[in-house]
Amino acid sequence: MADDASSDRSGRTRRKYSADVRRDLVAQVLVTGLPASRVAQLSGVPSSTLRQWVRRHRAEAESPGVAGEAHELPGRPRAAEPVGDVLAHHGPDELFPWLAQFPMSTRMVVVVAAWGASVLVAWAVTPSQAVRVVAIVVHLLSLAVGFGAVIMMDWHGLLWLARRRGLAESARLAAAAGPLIWAGWAGLLASGSFLEPDLTSARTWVKLLLVLVIGLNGVAVSTIAVVLRVLPPSVSPKDVPASLRFRIAVSTVTSQIGWWVAIVIGFITSL
Numbered sequence: 001m002a003d004d005a006s007s008d009r010s011g012r013t014r015r016k017y018s019a020d021v022r023r024d025l026v027a028q029v030l031v032t033g034l035p036a037s038r039v040a041q042l043s044g045v046p047s048s049t050l051r052q053w054v055r056r057h058r059a060e061a062e063s064p065g066v067a068g069e070a071h072e073l074p075g076r077p078r079a080a081e082p083v084g085d086v087l088a089h090h091g092p093d094e095l096f097p098w099l100a101q102f103p104m105s106t107r108m109v110v111v112v113a114a115w116g117a118s119v120l121v122a123w124a125v126t127p128s129q130a131v132r133v134v135a136i137v138v139h140l141l142s143l144a145v146g147f148g149a150v151i152m153m154d155w156h157g158l159l160w161l162a163r164r165r166g167l168a169e170s171a172r173l174a175a176a177a178g179p180l181i182w183a184g185w186a187g188l189l190a191s192g193s194f195l196e197p198d199l200t201s202a203r204t205w206v207k208l209l210l211v212l213v214i215g216l217n218g219v220a221v222s223t224i225a226v227v228l229r230v231l232p233p234s235v236s237p238k239d240v241p242a243s244l245r246f247r248i249a250v251s252t253v254t255s256q257i258g259w260w261v262a263i264v265i266g267f268i269t270s271l
Contacts, residue, residue, distance in 0.1 A: 017045065025050055026057050027230050034231070038239060043232060104223055111215040114189055119208060121193035135194035138187055146184015147259050149177040154252055161237050171229045178222065185215055198269070207265040214258040221251045 028039045029050070036054055040047035127135065156173050159165040188211060197204045224247055231240070240248075 017049075021045075022053050024230075026053050028232055029054050030057070034235075034239065034241065039232060104219055107219045107222075108216055111219060112212065114186070115208075115212045115215060118189040118193045119199075122195075122197050123199055125194065127194040127196065131194050132196065135191040138191035139195060142184045142187025142191060143263070144184075146181050146188065147263070149180035149184065150255055150259060153177045153181070154256065157248070157252065163236065167228065167231055167235055171225065174225050175229070178225070181218060185211075185218065201269070203265050203269055207262050207269070210258045210262040210265075214255065214262070217251055217254045217258065220247075221255070224248060224251060 025039055025043055025045060028034055028043075029036050036050050037047045039045075040050045043050075153174050156165060156170045160167055160170040192211075197208070199205070224244070227244060237245070
């Protein structure tokens with residue numbers, strides 16, 4: 001697609017916009033649900049120009065003859081436009097962008113499978129005292145790393161809601177914290193298998209189920225993070241679509257309740 005230029009009423013060219021700029025602004029409209037007028041106001045692009053780009057992209061996406069070209073612009077979830085396309089252009093700080101190429105359902109299946117394998121090992125294996133000591137150390141370190149990263153990420157999110165930090169800064173921190181959270185979660189699963197949990201106890205199963213919920217919630221959060229990285233850096237919390245704000249609130253509350261209750265139960269059962 002060639003560069004576009006906005007023009008005033010006399011037809012004089014005001015400014016040219018690169019393909020990257022057009023793609024990013026169209027993505028902000030299509031992926032986040034923000035009105036084109038608001039995205040145009042935040043970016044300084046004439047709203048009529050942005051609407052023209054959006055209409056052109058939608059027309060190209062529906063036209064078989066230009067499917068390849070339309071594919072480079074991320075839109076609402078479609079078979080031809082996976083979330084990975086959004087990350088390819090909006091996730092430079094994502095440490096493992098290839099993960100976004102897998103559908104959310106696939107990642108959830110992996111989480112459930114890992115959780116199930118951990119429970120199976122805990123049921124079938126009786127560890128030696130030396131293995132149990134190592135497992136305790138790994139468990140505590142994983143808890144410190146994973147939960148510590150969660151606290152920092154959620155705290156930064158609260159600072160953004162209070163307008164003390166910018167969205168871009170919070171999104172970059174979330175991208176950097178993600179691998180630490182997953183490493184902590186995986187470490188808790190692996191080490192917990194060798195701590196001889198009492199699988200006949202209801203409290204143990206509550207803790208195990210909360211660990212599963214934390215993992216599944218983490219997958220859901222990763223899709224929210226994609227959308228947040230597409231939002232304009234200068235966007236304020238009130239400009240975020242209500243549906244997205246609701247998803248953020250539910251995910252944050254689920255994460256905090258899951259981690260805190262699981263930690264408390266783990267502490268009680270270890271006494």
